[in-house]
Amino acid sequence: MSPVRVLALSLLVLLSGCSGCDREEAPKPPPVVEVDAGAVVPLARLEGLSGDVRLERAGKVVPAVEGPLLAGDAVETGDQGSAVVRFPGGRTVEVSREGRFALGSDSTGVVMKVERGIVLSRVPAGGGSVAGSKVTLNILTPFGLTRVGPEPSEVKVAVAEDSARVEVKLGAIELVSKDGRTLRAAEGDAVDLTRERAEVVPAAPRIVELAPIAVTVRATSGDAEVKAKNTGRWRKVRREGEVLASGDGVRTKGGEAVLSLKDNGSLLTLSPGAEAVLEGAGQEGATDEARVNLLQGLLAVQLAAGRTSRVVLPELTLEGGGAAKLEIRRTGAGMLVTAHAGDVTLRRGDTRQALRAGERATVGSDGNAKVDPLEEAAVAVGPGNGTEVFHRGLAEVALTWEGEGDTVVEAAQDAAFTRRVLWGRVHRSSVNVSALARGTLYWRVRKEDGAQVAAGSVHFAPESPTSALARVRNVVPEGPEKTTIFYQDKPPAVTFTYGSEPQASTYRVAVYKSGSLTTPVAQRTVAETRAALEAGALGEGSYLWSVTPLSQAGAALKGGRMNKLELVYDNSVVGLVVDSPRQGGAAAEKVRASGVAPVDARLSINGRAVPLDGKHRFDTWVAPMGMPPLLVFKMTRPGAPDVLTVRTLKPRGP
Missing domain, CATH: 2.60.40.2820 (Immunoglobulin-like)
Structure with missing residues (x-):
């Protein structure tokens, strides 16, 4: 660095020798200081070098030596390299092997841009300040900016190719994600970062001994069996349900069994073919815990709202702070944990990992978890x-x-x-x-x-056989548009639907032939917002119908609006008929889909519109979707709900 030259200029005021002449001394101008343009102030000092460490400065890469680090400098460590960066005020940052960072500054403080590797920032008590001013270290990664203030702290930042993780071991940090959100994390918290999201993983709650609570099991469908601890005999669960003891086993055969925690909204459901052992349950205030060993199959978990809940398995613990729907499946290689709704935390020892709604974690036998987005169901x-x-x-x-x-x-x-x-x-x-x-x-x-x-x-x-299609009940909604029902064989059953009236006790539905409103051809008084007429009650023709809400005394609360209905005989089917493929048929790259649809219907298969011929038939080739392979036939008709017919095929291969 060039020397600093200081030039002091003085102006001397000469006084005349004339006596009696009072003159003031002119003020002295301030000194003029010239600073060499090449002067650079160091931001930190590089020290504690070990192994392969390289310094990049002004575009040149050289082996690093202990000394000052300037703005724009970059440091890179090799496979066995490490280094320490010491900042004014006592703050240090330890850089592990295979890391790279560059230094700079902005209006808030020093900026350390970490491109890869692990860095550990430490601020000792009394450190982080320079000459009475507070200095902030901004650790910039490809996934967000972490601000570490001058207060005592210890923060670990690990940057990988597609993610980063910030762990707060002491103190607190502020983090700005790629989408501009500001998050705060305190001691014990961690922040998981990707280019799409940033998620704070809270510190593990303090584990306290919970008061034991009862767990009741009941079969909701099929058969469920229970086996008492230390016995080898299975028996059916009582129809009214029964309380399980710690160590009891439960298994299902062709149905589901629900385990419910006493005085709690949390439910654990064993799917068909699943087996588990209840190892206990407890509750303390707004915290509850269920300890379960899932031996095989699928366990669905609905955590209660407004509570802190834990589901403890031998391999991991799931923690939630509110309502959540999860699925835990035992696999040959470990476990799959799916979060359909609600955010939870996976805990394995001291390791905590966030699992958000719409994500699935693959947990290996070594305890490591890989989190991926959950695909939307095919239907x-x-x-x-x-x-x-x-x-x-x-x-x-x-x-x-x-x-x-x-x-x-x-x-x-x-x-x-x-x-x-x-x-x-x-x-x-x-x-x-x-x-x-x-x-x-x-x-x-x-x-x-x-x-x-x-x-x-x-x-x-289940899909109805073709022979039963004539018994489909047509739904006629209230509204300004005319509903047309096409039928064959005989006039179908009809159900009228309408909105509710708060003060109504019953509803009177009357049906008239068009042009003859004096006497109804059919009339029903019901308490629900739907009224059904049996098959054949209305023949072919045009009708008007109305619904009148009635008070408890039978008085009309308001006049009924007239709605239009038309029944038309047509020599065609009244529902979708799928001739191929058959349920359980062999899948292929493309399979033949054929059948016939009602005359007023539109049809799509796996989201692609399918044209119908003059007799409303279709015959096309479609690529199955999903696993197992599916064909989803979606039929839409004016004034009627959508109808989806799903054919599941047998996957190819072993």
Whole structure:
């Protein structure tokens, strides 16, 4: 560095010798300081070198030696290399092997750009300040910026090719993710980073001894068996359910068994063919814990809302801070943990890893977990009531809706949402849910403030044989558009649906022939928002129908609006008929799909529109999707819910 030259200029004021003449001395100008343009102030000092360490300065790479580090310098360590960077004020950063960083600065402090490797930042008590000023170290990675203040701290930053992890061992940090979000992490927390997201993994909660609570098991379908500890005899679970003791085993055969924790909303469901041993359960305040050894098969877990819950298995522990729907499957190589709704933390010893809704973790026998996004189910259902899904053995469907941002999803087997099968927060506009073998699934999506985003219901059933199609009940919704029903053989059964009236006790539905409104041809008074007429009650022709809400005394609360209905005889099918492929048939790169659809229907197969000929037949080749391979026939008709017919094929190969 060039020497600093200081030039001092003085102005002397000469006084005349004339007596009586008072003159003031002119003020002295300040000294003029010239600083050499080549002067550079060091940002840190490189020391503690070990193994292969290289310094890059002004485009030249040389073996590193202990000395000052300047803005723009880069340091790289080899396979066995390491180094220490010491900053003014006592802060140090340890750089491990195969690392690389560059130094710079901005208005907030020093910037250390870490491209790869592991760095450990330490601020001792009283360190991190220079001449009374507080200095912030900004550790910049490809996935976010970590700010470490002057307070005592210890922060580890590990940068890999596609992710980074920041662990706060002492103190606290502030982190800015790639999408501009600011996160804060305290002692014991960690932050997992990728280019798409940043997630704080909170410190493990303090493990306390929980008061034991009872766990009840009951079979919801098929057979479930229980085996007492230290015995070799299995017996059927009592029909009314029974309390399990610690060490009892449970297994299922062709059905499901539900384990419920006393005074708690958490449920554990063993799928068909699964086996587990209950090792205990406990509760303390708003914290609960279930200890289970899953020996084989699938265990579905619904964690309660508003509670801190733990599911402890021999290999790992799942921790949640609210409602969450998880699935744990035992595999030959370890375990698969799927988070459908709700965010949880996987804990294995001192290692904690975030698992967000819509992600799946593959846990190996060595305890290491790989987290991947969860694919949307091949069969998707949108909002709206009455969607029908005909299938035999379909595992799951995707509930989908429009919009972005976090929402809370609920799915239940009753319209009052008391028999929930899924509940929790999701981060995308879909969620996978198990398909029912038979029955109706109700679902709704709301924002955090309770505002509803979407809702719907899906009816599941095995596919009906062609000979039974004439018995399909047609649904006629209330509304300004005319509903047309095409039929063959004989007029079908008809169900009228309409909105509810808060003050109504019953509803009177009247059906008239068009042009004759004096006497109804059919009339029903019911308490529900749907009224059914048996097959043949209405013949071919045009009709008007109305619904009038009635008070408890039988008085009309308001006049009924007239709706249009037309029954038309047509020599065609009344439902979708799929001739090929057969259920369970062999899959191929493309398979033949043929059949016939009703005259007013539109058809798509695996999302691709399929044209119908003049007799409403279709015959085409389609590539199966998903695993196992599926063909999803989606039929839409004016004024009627969507109908999905799913054919599951046998995968190719061994």
